[in-house]
Amino acid sequence: MFVLSSPSGAGKTTMSRALMAEDNEITMSVSATTRRPRPGEVDGVDYYFVSPDQFQSMVQENALLEWATVFGNRYGTPRAPVEAALAAGRDVLFDIDWQGTQQLQQTDAASDLVRVFILPPTLAELERRLTSRNTDHPDVIAGRMARARDEISHWGEYDYILVNDDAETCLNEIRAILKAERLRRKRQLGLAGFVRGMLGE
Numbered sequence: 395m396f397v398l399s400s401p402s403g404a405g406k407t408t409m410s411r412a413l414m415a416e417d418n419e420i421t422m423s424v425s426a427t428t429r430r431p432r433p434g435e436v437d438g439v440d441y442y443f444v445s446p447d448q449f450q451s452m453v454q455e456n457a458l459l460e461w462a463t464v465f466g467n468r469y470g471t472p473r474a475p476v477e478a479a480l481a482a483g484r485d486v487l488f489d490i491d492w493q494g495t496q497q498l499q500q501t502d503a504a505s506d507l508v509r510v511f512i513l514p515p516t517l518a519e520l521e522r523r524l525t526s527r528n529t530d531h532p533d534v535i536a537g538r539m540a541r542a543r544d545e546i547s548h549w550g551e552y553d554y555i556l557v558n559d560d561a562e563t564c565l566n567e568i569r570a571i572l573k574a575e576r577l578r579r580k581r582q583l584g585l586a587g588f589v590r591g592m593l594g595e
């Protein structure tokens with residue numbers, strides 16, 4: 395369970411899309427949200443766009459692995475696709491905030507969790523990125539900037555901290571983390587058999 399968190403606009407979506415485009419072993423967790431779609435966002439691809447009532451039903455049916463209210467909207471991770479992907483031995487990529495990350499940390503799967511926090515090079519650059527993305531009203535951008543310091547204050551709860559200055563460098567760092575975490579002994583499921591076979595036991 396590979397988590398990317400950051401203040402809004404630092405580059406999680408950019409990194410997630412690049413990783414998904416090149417890595418066949420990882421499945422993106424598509425969140426449900428009560429937020430309205432941005433221009434170009436596709437239901438079922440970027441998010442499942444649901445009504446507040448639908449979201450509440452998902453909560454009551456225990457259909458979400460974690461959920462949180464972020465910037466006045468509700469966001470949550472549908473449980474079934476994540477459990478199916480993990481059961482099939484696939485890695486799962488999450489673009490979620492610190493509240494959701496804390497909730498995943500409290501599940502039985504905590505030892506499967508790899509938490510990566512992405513920082514912007516400066517707050518001014520963060521604001522520039524949110525503005526140049528051209529997807530949100532200035533009031534929304536102001537709200538997200540107002541929350542940025544609070545979001546960043548959670549950096550100490552993550553395993554890896556990256557500064558997304560140059561996008562390609564940041565992507566390379568994410569690739570390196572993923573590679574190293576996949577090589578951990580506990581994640582190499584066929585290793586014991588391989589070693590036994592090599593030793594002729």
Ligand SMILES: Nc1ncnc2c1ncn2[C@@H]1O[C@H](COP(=O)(O)OP(=O)(O)OP(=O)(O)O)[C@@H](O)[C@H]1O
Binds near residue numbers: 402404526527
């Ligand atoms: N290293 C970078 N240098 C310059 N611009 C970048 C860099 N990384 C991302 N961006 C741009 O910054 C904007 C915000 O990036 P992105 O949407 O990936 O952020 P995010 O963390 O997913 O935001 P949110 O939490 O609001 O979904 C986008 O326009 C993206 O193209």
Ligand SMILES: Nc1nc2c(ncn2[C@@H]2O[C@H](COP(=O)(O)O)[C@@H](O)[C@H]2O)c(=O)[nH]1
Binds near residue numbers: 399402406462465471
């Ligand atoms: N706890 C969760 N946070 C989520 C989830 N999906 C997205 N997010 C976070 O919300 C903010 C805003 O996202 P945006 O698409 O409106 O810009 C961002 O920090 C996301 O990481 C989720 O399922 N759970």
